[in-house]
Structure formats: C-alpha cells, structure tokens
Amino acid sequence: MALDRSAGRLARCIRCTRHERTLPIRTFTTTAPSRLETQETQASSEPPPPPAGATTDAPKPRLRDPNTVSTRAAEQQLIQHQRITPVGSRRRRAAIASTSNIPFSELPYQCFQEARAVLQADRKQKLEHIRVQRERIERFKAKDVAPQDEAHKEKKVADMRRRLEEQKILADINDPVVKRKFEDGEGDLNKPIYRLLADRQWRSYRRTLLLQRITQMNVVPDVLPAIDPVVSTALSFAGKRVQHGDFVDSRMSELAPSLQIQPYDKGKRLYTVVVVNPDVPNVQKDAFDYRCHFLASNIEISPTDTRVRLGLLGEEGQVILPWLPAYGQKGAPYQRMSMFVLEQAKSEGGGEFQTIDVAAVKAGGKYTQRHGFNLRSFVDKHLLKPVGVDLFRTKWDEGTAGVMQRAGIVGWDVEFKRKRVEPLPYKRMDSVRYR
C-alpha cells in the first residue's frame, strides 16, 4: 500500500514518493516497508534496463535490505545508491542477517546480555538456597521431639515451608521470560511464581473493584458480617460474562450459571457455593427476608481446575438446594443475588479438607428451607470460611412472569406499590401567613 489513509500526516509526508529527496530520512520504525516501497518505486522510476544482449558500462547496482546490511561497505552502498539509512544497530543487523527468528534470550544487545548474566548468577544462588532449605526441612522433620514440643515443631516446619515458598518465588521473579509468559496468558498456575503474579494482578484492580461493589451494595453486612476475598470469581450465564453487580435479565438467570473460582495457593480444596437473596419483600413484617437460591458443597477446585457448572453438580453428594431462578416481583426494589464461596474446614493434622455430609444436612431440615435461610448460622455450624464473593442483581422485566410461571413460583401476578405515609398534622395558619 503506497499511502495508507490510516497513517498520520507526518508518516504520509515522510512516505510521500512524489518529491525528490536529497537527504535520506530516518524514521522511527524498525520495519520500513515504505523504504522498500520507495526503493521499488524508485527502481521502477529508474530508466528501464537496456535490452538483453546490449552491453552495459556499469554493473547493475545490487538492492540491499536496510535491516540486514552489516558491513561498512554495504552500508555506504545502501546510503549512496538507494538513499536509505540502515535500521538499528550493526550488531542487530548482523544477527537478523543470520536468522530472522532470534530467541528472546539471544538478542544481541550487550547491556541486555550482561544483565541476563547477573540475573542468572542470582538465580543459581537462589536455587542453591532452595536445595539447602529442603534438606533442612527433611532433617528437622526427622528429629525426635518430646510430645509436649510437637506443636512447636509443627509450627517451625510450617514456617520453614513458608520460607521455602518465598525462596521459590525469589528464584523466578526476575526472569523476563516468566514475566512475558504470564502476560501472554501462558503461565502454568501449578507453579508458585505464576500464582503470585496472577494474585498480584487480581489484587491491583479487580479485587478493589469487587470490594467497592460489595460494600456499596451492602452485601456485607446484610448477608455476612465481613469478608476478605482470597479467591477470585467469574460468573457467566449462558456463556455471557456478568460483572460484579450487573443486572441480569430474568430469562438469562433462569438456568444455573457457570462459576469460575480461582484460588491463588496450591493444592486442591473443597468449597461450598451458596446464593442468597437478602431482599425478599415481606409485607406482614414490613421488612425483608432471606431466600437461598442455591446451595452445594464438596466442590473440588484447584488453581488449574477452576470451572464449576452449578447446574451439572451431583444431586447426591453435592447439591443441597438446586438452582432457583432469580426473580424480582413487579414494583419491588431490585434483588441482590449474592454468591458466596466458602472454604470447607481442614481436618487437623491430616491436612485433608472435610466433606460436608449432604444427606445429613438434607435430613436435618434446618438448611433445606429456602425462605428464611440464615447463612451466618450455616457458616458457623459447618466451620466454613468465606473466601470469595460475587454479586448480580435482578429486577422485574418482560420475562420475569414467564420465568416464575415455569418454575412454579406463586406470586408472578403480584405488584408492589408504595404505602401511603400519613402526613404530619399541621395547624393551618390564617391566610396572611401564606401570602
């Protein structure tokens, strides 16, 4: 393309081939298609080559690529005959001339390579530290300790393990290849460094946004007293992502969503997911009630296996209350559908996560009632820890009546209207005062 409309005015001016240029122009791009174009147009504008068989006085000038000239003579020829300046440094041009696909770590920049050498030496040192720390842990674990000191020993082992994790991070944190891989989305979340980078990225913006939405919408303290999100969540209905606090059409939320729970520490663990609506209108009490729209336990999640399709969980061992579509009756204020991810308790010593006996909970009866579901009590009873939260909102729309009818919910034809507040009695003064 000779003159691209999308190019800016300056670029167009530089690339303009109409005018004769005495001095060669050096632009900022490393790729110079325009140069080659100008080269071509100049070549075409040059007088046509003499017919075959005719003798020529001077040999045909060889066309050189500004990206690959590496000798001084070639550079001079490029400038004098083709009126183009070479691109980049000579070392770079020499490297590109040898191969076009130079790996990142072999880029021919001296400062870069020196820095790489320093980082590699540091990494070697860190790996040595890791090896030493591992040996230390093994030796310490093998030691015999008196029973009264067992707790202290375990604490010390935990501290040493934490130090080991820190050292693993330190070994990789300065590696530019790691950084690049993470930014390209190719990081393996089984490795601690990528988990750390992902956690850091989440906390820098998306977690603060989530907390803002949760506190502004008063999900906390209405449903749970406080929460410190440690796992990130991503909610989607029928393949469409829902941001925290978004209004979701009732027809979209008729079927159970898909939830992605991303933990940032290693290992598999069991979670309980519960969806609670704290805005159910209660006309008799002139207040609001809670309703549980979904409750399922024993969901296994790991840093690499994060997806849960709430509609496809097992009825016997996992789901306590199946998905009830979210609905907001006409005239009622919007309903906040809060979704909590609760980490199940760890059994002492073994480190295994405790499963919740779903059958027992169902038989118990207290937590099988949707209306009046008390999440605080459920969390306390089963020793759960709130680690993640998400929110979407619903209100009366065109499809709500249909959704409620299909789900068999009574009350689709109920409309809420504001109660008239009796005005305060005022003594009416004489008309002079109201002039």
Next chain:
Amino acid sequence: MPAISPLSAARAPSTATLSLLSNALRDLRIAAPTVTQHIQSRYASHQAQGRANKAADGAGKRLGAKKTGGEYVIPGNILFKQRGTHWFPGDHAFMGRDHTIHAGAPGYVRYYRDPARHPKRKYIGIVFDPKQVLPQPPHAVRRRQLGMLAYQMPASVSEALTLNVEIAAEVPAVPVTDALSASESSDVALPTPPARLNKQARTLRRSRGILDSLHLTLRPGYQYRTSNHEIGRAAERKEALAQAKGKTTRAYDEFKKGDRFAAWRKSAVRIARNNERRAMGRGKKGGKK
C-alpha cells in the same frame, strides 16, 4: 558686610510692575482662583456603603435543628438546617444541595456519633422504633423497612403476561399474602425447570389480541417500530375486539349529538364525584389540629 546670596543678587520687581503684570495676565487666566473658607463637610454614606462603625449583619436565616431527638418524622421532613456539614446524614436520612438534612423514612430522629463510620463526625439518623438506638453495633444487619403493599395485578395485565406453557399443577386462587408464604415454605419440592427451554418459551411472547397483529417494520432512521397508522388505529381495534366478545373498553357511552339527557347524566356523575372528593379533603383538614 552681609553675604550676598545669588538669589538676592537680582532685585525684586516693584509693586507697580506686579500689578500691571497681573492686570495683563488676568484675561489669560483659565479660572479665577476661588478662595473659600474651609467648611467641614461630612457625607452620609462612606466609601463602604452602609457601614458606619462595624460590619453589617443580614437577616437571620433560622438555621439549626427543626426536629428534636425522638420526634416522629415522615420522609422529606427537614431535620436540620445548616451552612456546611456540622451534622452528616446518618441512617435513612439524606442531605440536600444546601446541606439541609432531611428524613428519608418515617420514624424517630436520633442524633449520634458513629466512630466506626468516621472518628469525628456527628450524624442525624432515623430509627423505626422508639426503643431503637443508633449507632448500630459494627457488622450488624441494616435496619430496613419495605414500605410497600402487595396488590393483585388487574386481570387484563395478568392475562397479557400468561404464557402458552403447560403448567403442571393448577395453581389455586389464594389471597396474596398466603400465596407468597405458601410458595416460599415449600420450595424444596419445586419442579426444576426443563434443562433446555424450547425456543418459543425463550423468546418474548406478546399477549394475544391486538398486539399479535402489530409487527415491527424498518422505518426511516433505521428504527424497527410499528408504523404510525397502526399505532393510531390501536385503540379502535382494541374496542372492536372487545365488542366482539361483548365487552367494551370505553369508560363512557359514545357521544350522541342531541341526546341532552345522556349528556346531563354524564356531567352529573362528574360533578358528584368532584363534590365528593372536595368534601373528603375538607373533612381531613377540619379534623387536623
């Protein structure tokens, strides 16, 4: 011998010369110098208009508390008038553009501090019960009032909303309040919605009747809407449909020119209704103190 100063070297002109000069120059003078006696003049207004000795004060703006703690208020009532925010709006109170604090809910006024919310601020809030206290304990569930009543939707609207879907169990007609509580208590046994909804159920269903015939066409300006003539005739067609069923959508009978009796009946109804409304209003005002 006295010192001769350069000034006294030249001799002063005689008085005769001076008077001659002044006479000659009199005509050339621009204005005669007026010799006035120095009279002390005092002006009523100074440069700073209106202030004699101290700064002027405007009329009092009646700022301050308008409702005391514990008083019953309704939404909109002004609780405190202020310049700036001496007091902040607390629970169920809001602040107007001139920092006036209004009540947001019917209840009782409370003046309080909430160090958890802000270490220094003072708040004015509303509680629903005279025994309740502010501030609430930290992490407590917020107090909220619904402030609404539930009504059954009119039959025409609910008909329009009913879908062409087979409902498994026939829902008995129950009063609104019982229906709501009944549904919520037995929700464990609710039928789960079908895994795949048929396309018909998923698309928006319009009500039967006139709306079926209204179809969206591409109008100028790239908008899909019903054409104006269809909208204009909608009322007429609705009436025709109703009449086909033996009903009518009209509030009044069709006007017949010349039938003065029908006209009188219609206006009599209207007048009676207005009188009734006026009488009701008057009764209320008379009853208040």
